[in-house]
Amino acid sequence: MKRFWYYIFVFLLLIGCSSNNNNNGGNTPNPPDTPDTTKDLTIYFINDQHGQLDNFAKIKYIVDEAKESTNVIVACSGDIFSGNPVVDNYPEKGFPMIDIMNQVGFDVSVIGNHEFDYGEAIFTDRVNQANFQWVCANVDMSSSTIPQSSPYTTVTVDDIKVTFLGLVETNGKDDDIIPSTHPWRVQNLTFQRPEDVIAQYSDVKEQEGSDLMVALTHLGYQSFGGSISDSDIANQFPYFDLILGGHSHQIIDDNINGIPIYQSGSNLNYLGKAVIKIKDKTIQSIDHSLLNLNNYFNEDDDLKAIIDDYNNLPYLTEIIGNSQRYHNRPQVGCFYTDALRGAMNVDFSIQNSGGIRSDLNEGNITVREIFEISPFNNGTMIYSMTVAEIKNFLRGSGSGFYYSGIHIDQVGNTVEIRDINNSLLADNVVLTLGTNDYIPAVHDSYFTMAGDIQTLTAAETLIYYLENINSTVDYPSCSRYFRFQ
Incomplete structure (x- = not known):
């Protein structure tokens, strides 16, 4: 009997010690660990691919591999059509490009001037086909069959929110405000100069509760034809944490007025990559690189087979x-x-x-x-x-x-x-x-x-x-x- 009470005493003693260890002395709970408020994000981006398909199988391989270890967003700065007969002369013009971009997993694209090259009816089909969000703040499509694009969209990945505002150039005609496309193909659309609309979105980052605000533009790096450029936006409208541009077919790695500006060439020769650390809704660091896809050899085999099938046009x-x-x-x-x-x-x-x-x-x-x-x-x-x-x-x-x-x-x-x-x-x-x-x-x-x-x-x-x-x-x-x- 004595032995029984001895075991009971030891058991209670052990429980008490365990409770003391877990509760910091038994009176006050342990304070929670202080969370690391730094957020990691990688944005992959392209611009001005002009119908080129071949390197998308490489991009999918790169993007899928990155998603295994970090947060990823994939963006396009416009002019996805016009330049490859496989895409431009397909029975459903442009279909292969949207199909491939869907399978890569693009999140967002601004509308470029050459998106209108096929005409209203065909672009309507391509917009409806896309699984990604089209953005453009300076076009009104309400009089056309084309679904109205959002001026901006907020992409959320894990607990990171990034808002993309889209803008397209309007230098297509001296006596009109249209992009550089065939005027007869945008007759039912109304455009505004990009510089006349940007200020309307100065508070969007706060309204959306976003970590970053990105200008996703198809304007060109420097002014042409009197319209605003990426460089001008950085100087005149410093609401943005980052500018991802297109239209001028350049390789751009610049910082103006504290705002990084990137552009990844043209014709899908390069993939832009921005590795970003975010804290308190500001960029703490950004590491930009440009991947030469023509020197990269790993590919997604399934997507490569689909692209090869599209290319098989004797x-x-x-x-x-x-x-x-x-x-x-x-x-x-x-x-x-x-x-x-x-x-x-x-x-x-x-x-x-x-x-x-x-x-x-x-x-x-x-x-x-x-x-x-x-x-x-x-x-x-x-x-x-x-x-x-x-x-x-x-x-x-x-x-x-x-x-x-x-x-x-x-x-x-x-x-x-x-x-x-x-x-x-x-x-x-x-x-x-x-x-x-x-x-x-x-x-x-x-x-x-x-x-x-x-x-x-x-x-x-x-x-x-x-x-x-x-x-x-x-x-x-x-x-x-x-x-x-």
Whole structure:
């Protein structure tokens, strides 16, 4: 019996000691551990991929691996279309790009100017297809079929909230406020200058209770055409913790007014990466790097198989001509305008420099290369214009053009136009002009006459020329470019 009470005593003693250890003396509970309020976040970002698909399998591998150890957001700064015929000429234009971005796991994209290139109906389908959030604060889509984009969205990952405000450039037309796309394809949309709307969102970070406020822009790093740029935003609207930009196709790693500004080149050659430590809703540190995807070899096998299937289009590899040498953009401009003039059977032709998107390599010319040179599916038109009307257009448009079939010179403050034999043409002489329909749409004040709409697009016209008129491209030197100064 004594032994029994002895064991009871020892048991109670042990319980008491254990209680004392757990309760800091048995009277006061242990204070909770002080939490580490520093939050870790990695943002991966791209811009201006222009339809390129191939490196997305690498991006998915990188992103998925990072998600195993940290918080990740994936963002795009716009211009996801126009540049790859696999995407641009797909039966449902643009579908492969959105499909692949969905599978990578993008969280947000700003609307770039080339998102409108396919027209309203197709962009409506692509917006509805996307699993990520589109943002753009300076467009009103209420009169169109396109679902209205949010001016901003807040992405939450774990306990981190990041708000992205979207902005698109509006330098598409001198006498209108539209992005740099075909004016006929945004007729039901209303745009504002980005600088006129930014201040409306100065308190959004506080309203959303966000850890970070990011400007996700498609404006360009520096001002062009009078519109605001990323650099201007940092100086004039310092509400942002970070600016992720696009449109100018640059590699940018800058800090202006204490705000980091990044841009990751173009055509999906690079993946931007920002490793951020956040404390008390401010960036404590940010480590920016740029991953060269062309030197990276790990890929997500499943996504690679899907991309390979999209790329399996034998008609794009069809040989339709031969390039006798490497041709840079000015040389391609000479080929382009010669082809328009020859295929359209006109006196002269013009082509805007921004509509030529690729050089031409030496060797066989494939269908793919022509669609890469001329990706926008612009139509073609023929106009009859007097020499005086042509001069007025060249003086007043402020734009530069490649041309074929005439000689154009600036003499002082006047323009002289000569025929192919170098004979000066009088102002009342009427010439036929072949051009893509983007030029008269942008410069409609100079193209008030009715044009003759052609059946082929600009790219199809180039292909017709190579297949039926002249399959050899050879321009050792060529400088048929005019811009009134």
